[in-house]
Amino acid sequence: MSDWPKVRLHVVTGKGGTGKSTVAAALALALASHGRNVLLCEVEGRQGIARMFDVDPLPYEERRLATGLKGPDGTPGTLHALHIDAESALLEYLSMYYKLGRAGRALDRFGVIEFATTIAPGVRDVLLTGKVFEAAQRNSRNKKATQYDAVVLDAPPTGRITQFLNVNNELAGLAKVGPVKSQADTVMTLFRSPRTAVHLVTVLEEMPVQETSDGIDELRRAGLPVGGVVVNLVRPRDLDADDLAAAREGRIDAEQVRADLKQAGVEDGDDLVEGLLSEAADHAERRSLEDTQREIVAGLDVPSYELPRLAGGVDLGALYELAAELKRQGMA
CATH class of the missing domain: 3.40.50.300 (P-loop containing nucleotide triphosphate hydrolases)
Structure with a gap:
């Protein structure tokens, strides 16, 4: 309807x-x-x-x-x-x-x-x-x-x-x-x-x-x-709150990331892992800012819709x- x-x-x-x-x-x-x-x-x-x-x-x-x-x-x-x-x-x-x-x-x-x-x-x-x-x-x-x-x-x-x-x-x-x-x-x-x-x-x-x-x-x-x-x-909102907090605070295990890359058949390296951790931190920070703005939209007292x-x-x-x-x- x-x-x-x-x-x-x-x-x-x-x-x-x-x-x-x-x-x-x-x-x-x-x-x-x-x-x-x-x-x-x-x-x-x-x-x-x-x-x-x-x-x-x-x-x-x-x-x-x-x-x-x-x-x-x-x-x-x-x-x-x-x-x-x-x-x-x-x-x-x-x-x-x-x-x-x-x-x-x-x-x-x-x-x-x-x-x-x-x-x-x-x-x-x-x-x-x-x-x-x-x-x-x-x-x-x-x-x-x-x-x-x-x-x-x-x-x-x-x-x-x-x-x-x-x-x-x-x-x-x-x-x-x-x-x-x-x-x-x-x-x-x-x-x-x-x-x-x-x-x-x-x-x-x-x-x-x-x-x-x-x-x-x-x-x-x-x-x-x-x-x-x-x-x-x-x-996209693929990461849960705990993972986002870990990325934002720099608590992601770099060695685990390196191991996961190796298991997936991706050649690892310090530049690649550091780049991924940096991207994750930026994404988490961005998500935090978006969630703050989403709360403001929710308080506008009108119906809201989201497009990806x-x-x-x-x-x-x-x-x-x-x-x-x-x-x-x-x-x-």
């Missing part, structure tokens, strides 16, 4: 370097594996989805990435992707609200679109979030558009997520009335509802965990719904592996 059965929009954020884009992609796959139709969106212009799924760079339109992700009852799930850029969103917006078809494209050639979205970052965020809102809120009356059971947004980093989602506050001094203000107000009805959850990705290091804690506090002050915390890149550090890095197969882990832990 999923911990978030009522959530339609999953927003994934995290400090740079924590792997938030990987987690967003894995979460989208996990949701689709329930036999659902899922859309994975990105808004930072990095074409991260295309790289992770090894496809050509995505245009400003929805593209199917994966099919046949069958749910328990055999219903096939499908994953689509959408790369949202502010300039294309503004052209679409001008065409929709002001009927500026060719004129809008002419403005783009003169650089007016880039100018407008640069000097007014609040407007830029309204355009980006508005497209996400439209995908999440589609209904059966729009026969031509694909209907999605869930939308996963690979969002900006933790330090900017509240500003990005709290679009009507950002527009307060910029647009008091009109379609831009109306769109921002409409978007906020979804972002502040139980149909949205903002999930934060961290690693077990002091700075990312602190930023996650601060991000949760900031989201709550803004009235935005906090989801879960995904602890990414977790090291994969030795071979993250390719498409690894994404499916991480998706299965999120599903097993109940995030999807």
